[in-house]
Amino acid sequence: MKLIDNPYLIEEIITLITLVTYFISKALTVKIVRRFAKSNEVLEHRANLVIKYINLLIGMLALFTIIIAWGVKKDQILLFISSVFAVVGVASFAQWSILSNITAGIVLFFSYPFKIGDKIRIHDKDFPIEAEIEDIKAFYILLKSNEGELITFPNNLLMQKGISIVNEPIERSEFTD
Incomplete structure (x- = not known):
């Protein structure tokens, strides 16, 4: 006779371990990201x-x-996941840029090349921008130009363009005093 007569004991233990790991991981994530955010302002x-x-x-x-x-059998899981990805992929094919913007926003958060209040120059041959960073969102960055124009710039494009941090506005003049 078995000490414990529970046919699902192993599954319950694995579920319990997974849930404990999940909550510990969530708590550690919050602590690590907040510490990183505090140290980098x-x-x-x-x-x-x-x-x-x-x-x-x-x-x-x-x-x-x-x-x-x-x-759940592996074949069933793979069938379910592939079906979900097919539906989501077809439904959000046009929304690919949203995922790339979120990913770029997370990369920008951790790489931290600039912060709110910095004046930057985006090197784009068609549309060069020099502006101050007003806010950094998950999908885009808000910039305020010298003329007071509010510009939204997608995070994924920000990762693709060359960017210079400008401490002071550059005044160009043909004549020097």
Whole structure:
């Protein structure tokens, strides 16, 4: 006779371990990102966006682990995942830039090449921009030009263009005194 007569004991233990790991990972993520944000003087709402996206990824991994632990066959999981990706892929093909903007926003958060209040120059041959950074969002960056124009610039393009941080406005003159 078995000491414990529970046919799902292993699955329950794996689920419990996964949930404990999930909550510990969430707490550590919050702590690490907030510490990074504080040490690099990043605004709190930017840190909250990064925390939200990382927690979403951790949650999906935990859910996937629990599904596997409860014995869903690998063929069924792969069929389900491929079906979901096919539907999502077709539905959001035009929205690819949204995912790349979110990813670029997270990369910009951790690489931290500039901060709000910095004056930058974006080197684009068709549309060069020199402006001050007003805010950095998940999808785009808000810039304010010298003329007071408010410009939204996608994060993924910000990663592709050359950028200079300008401390003072550059005055060009043909004549020197």
